Amino acid sequence: MNDYDAIQGFSQLAVLSEYFLQVTLEKTGRVITSDSSIGPVPTFFDNKEKPIFFSDCFAASNWGKYESQRIKAWKNSHQSFTVDLQKIEHPEGDLVDTKWEFFFITEDYGTCLGIGHPVSQPMPYNLGLGDFFDSATSEGKEIIDSILEDKLLGFWEFDVSKKGDKISKGLGQMLGYTQDELSGSTPISWQKHIHPEDFPNLLNDLSIHFKTAGNLPFKKEFRINQKSNQTIWALGFGKTIEWSNTGHPTKILGCILDISDRKKQEIWLKEHHYFLKELAFEQSHTLRARVANILGILEILDSEPQNNESKRLVQLIKKETKLLDQSLKKSIKESVQKNKSIENDLSNESNSSPF
The missing domain is CATH 1.20.58 (Methane Monooxygenase Hydroxylase; Chain G, domain 1)
Structure with missing residues (x-):
C-alpha cells in the first residue's frame, strides 16, 4: 500500500467520525472534497458546480498561515504539516478554532488532504495525528495499515503525573459505558478492563518503551473485558508525547483497534x-x-x-x-x-x- 492510498483510507474514517473534520485543498485554495460540515450549505438556487474556496471554509486571514506551513513542509521534504485554522460555521458565520494535519497527496506538494478537529470544545483527548504517527515512518505505515485492516475502537490519553485517564467516546461506548457515564465527572480507566493475564506483559512492554526514551514504540496485543463481561482481542499503539526535565514520561497517547476476527x-x-x-x-x-x-x-x-x-x-x-x-x-x-x-x-x- 502506498502512502496516498493509506491517507485516503484514513480520511474515510474522518468522514464517518463525529469528531474529525476532512477537506482536500488544491494549491490555489479551491476545495476538491470535504465533509458536510466544511463550507457553506448550498441553497436551491446555487449552481451545483459552483466552486468552494479556502475563504468559504476558513477565516481568509488564515490562508497566509496555511501557505507558510505548506511551503515550509515542502522545502523540508516533510510528508505533512500541522496548522491551527478558524473554521467558519455556516450560516451563522461564527468562527471555531480547529487544529489540522495536512498530508501531501500530489508530487508537486500542492494538493493537500487535511484531517482536523475542534479545539475550542472540551474533548476527552487532544490528539495531534502528525505527532502520534508519521505516515513516512515504518511505525506510521503499520498503524495506518492496521487501522484500515481492523476496526478502530478509539483513542486514549494517560497523564502519568496525575494518574489520570481520558478516553474517546467511541472507546468508552465499546467498553460498555453509557453517554451519561462518559459525560460525568468521574474519570473512566480503560486499563482496568484489560484481561488480568495480559496486564503484566502490557506493563512490561510499556516499561521498555519508557526505558528506550520512546525510541521503541509501544505496541501490544491484549484482551479487553467489556462491562457486559464479553471479551474482545485488541491491538494497542502508544506514544509518549511529553517528558519531564529528568527524562520521565508525563503524558502518553494511543489508539486501540479491534482484532477479534484476526x-x-x-x-x-x-x-x-x-x-x-x-x-x-x-x-x-x-x-x-x-x-x-x-x-x-x-x-x-x-x-x-x-x-x-x-x-x-x-x-x-x-x-x-x-x-x-x-x-x-x-x-x-x-x-x-x-x-x-x-x-x-x-x-x-x-x-x-x-x-
Missing part, C-alpha cells in the same frame, strides 16, 4: 495445525503399523497350502491392503505439507506479533 482466524489455524499433526501421527504410527501387521499375516497365509479359492481371497486381501497403505502414505504426505504451510503462517504471525 485472532479467531489465528486460533483456528493453531487448532487445525494440532489436528493435522495428531492425524499425521495417528496415520503414520498406528494405522500403517496395523496395515503392516495385516500384510505380514497374509504373507504367512500365502506360504501355507491352500485351495485355489482361498489363495485367490488371500491375494485379493493383500492387494487391497497395499492400496490402503498407499492411500495412507498419500494422506500423511498431504497432512504434513498442509501442516508446514500452517506452521509458516503461524511463524509469520509470531514474528509480527508484539508478544
